[in-house]
Amino acid sequence: MTTGPVKLRPEILALPAYRQGLAAPEGFKLSSNENPFDPLPGVLEAVDAASRRLHRYPDAAAPEITARLAAEWGVEPDEVIVAAGSVALLMQFTLAAAGHGDEVVYSWRSFEVYPWMTVLPGATKVAVPNTADHRHDLDAMAAAVTDRTRLVLVCSPNNPTSTAVTAAEFEGFMAKVPADVLVVLDEAYAEFVTDPAAVNGRTLVGRYPNLVVLRTFSKAYGLAGLRLGYGIGPAEILAAARTTSVPLSLTDHAQMAGLASLDRADELRARVADIAARRDAVYEALLEQGWSSIPRPHGNFVWFPTGERSAEALEIFRRHGIVARAYLPDGIRLTIGEAESVENVLAASDEIARAFG
Numbered sequence: 001m002t003t004g005p006v007k008l009r010p011e012i013l014a015l016p017a018y019r020q021g022l023a024a025p026e027g028f029k030l031s032s033n034e035n036p037f038d039p040l041p042g043v044l045e046a047v048d049a050a051s052r053r054l055h056r057y058p059d060a061a062a063p064e065i066t067a068r069l070a071a072e073w074g075v076e077p078d079e080v081i082v083a084a085g086s087v088a089l090l091m092q093f094t095l096a097a098a099g100h101g102d103e104v105v106y107s108w109r110s111f112e113v114y115p116w117m118t119v120l121p122g123a124t125k126v127a128v129p130n131t132a133d134h135r136h137d138l139d140a141m142a143a144a145v146t147d148r149t150r151l152v153l154v155c156s157p158n159n160p161t162s163t164a165v166t167a168a169e170f171e172g173f174m175a176k177v178p179a180d181v182l183v184v185l186d187e188a189y190a191e192f193v194t195d196p197a198a199v200n201g202r203t204l205v206g207r208y209p210n211l212v213v214l215r216t217f218s219k220a221y222g223l224a225g226l227r228l229g230y231g232i233g234p235a236e237i238l239a240a241a242r243t244t245s246v247p248l249s250l251t252d253h254a255q256m257a258g259l260a261s262l263d264r265a266d267e268l269r270a271r272v273a274d275i276a277a278r279r280d281a282v283y284e285a286l287l288e289q290g291w292s293s294i295p296r297p298h299g300n301f302v303w304f305p306t307g308e309r310s311a312e313a314l315e316i317f318r319r320h321g322i323v324a325r326a327y328l329p330d331g332i333r334l335t336i337g338e339a340e341s342v343e344n345v346l347a348a349s350d351e352i353a354r355a356f357g
């Protein structure tokens with residue numbers, strides 16, 4: 001019998017653990033793209049009702065929320081998949097599509113989970129650099145597709161740069177990607193988009209045999225703590241992704257809270273419009289401060305391309321009571337949060353602009 005350390009997969013040991021945005025001991029937590037509003041009316045009651053069934057397993061088929069989303073999107077229930085957050089779905093689609101020797105193409109910088117979830121099943125990362133103005137380079141992404149590519153991830157608005165892919169760009173891209181390669185359009189921040197030229201998964205559903213659109217209740221709906229995300233796409237692809245899920249991980253609480261939130265579409269729209277208007281006002285103020293390098297934001301967050309000086313900039317935000325998130329060595333992502341945070345944000349950004357020239 002041999003002795004020694006337990007043999008674990010070297011590629012897993014080499015991975016950094018998932019990093020969460022920092023909490024704010026005091027001041028404003030603008031580090032996780034969360035929603036500053038309380039849950040929508042009816043949500044707490046729905047969660048309370050679900051709590052009475054805590055001794056039971058949740059209904060894994062999630063029939064009510066699935067049927068409701070199918071109706072909202074004008075698709076069949078088997079064209080909807082729900083899970084404990086869209087990050088769970090990203091993992092499920094990766095497991096369903098890509099294994100050892102297969103390639104996963106995504107832009108960089110983009111959502112930090114993409115490289116991580118590519119490594120888990122032993123697939124190969126193909127990170128395509130963003131353009132100089134922090135946007136997806138869809139031509140380069142299409143050109144990076146080989147006969148080993150099994151999955152392409154497009155993130156619009158892109159976390160962390162807040163740039164959006166246009167509908168025309170996306171359709172041109174889809175025309176170039178072979179129909180046997182799965183494309184996942186991650187639209188976690190779609191509700192905040194106001195630019196009519198931006199891609200919108202709602203207009204794409206049913207048009208491509210290889211496209212899945214991902215949405216979440218974590219951002220606009222403010223249910224980050226409950227974990228509820230969904231995907232819309234062809235039934236056969238979703239069926240494969242269902243088999244790679246962690247069984248029973250989607251709680252009744254999340255399902256019921258999602259339904260209650262969908263009942264409050266008007267309030268949701270008003271809240272989203274409020275945040276989008278604040279985002280645009282902050283962006284205009286930043287331009288006046290001389291921040292011409294900041295890309296126009298489409299999500300509920302702004303990207304400061306502070307490069308090598310990002311740690312310094314983060315510290316200036318912190319001194320102004322703002323916890324933002326650094327993506328070293330590229331920049332800082334700042335969530336648009338409470339109205340009361342704006343004054344501090346702009347005081348900090350002004351100081352950084354002056355300090356950095």
Ligand code: PMP
Pocket residue numbers: 033084085086087088111155158159186188215216217218224227228229
């Ligand atoms: N996609 C993107 C682009 C994100 O930024 C996030 C959250 N940070 C997610 C997916 C995952 O969201 P959730 O798992 O909370 O639905």
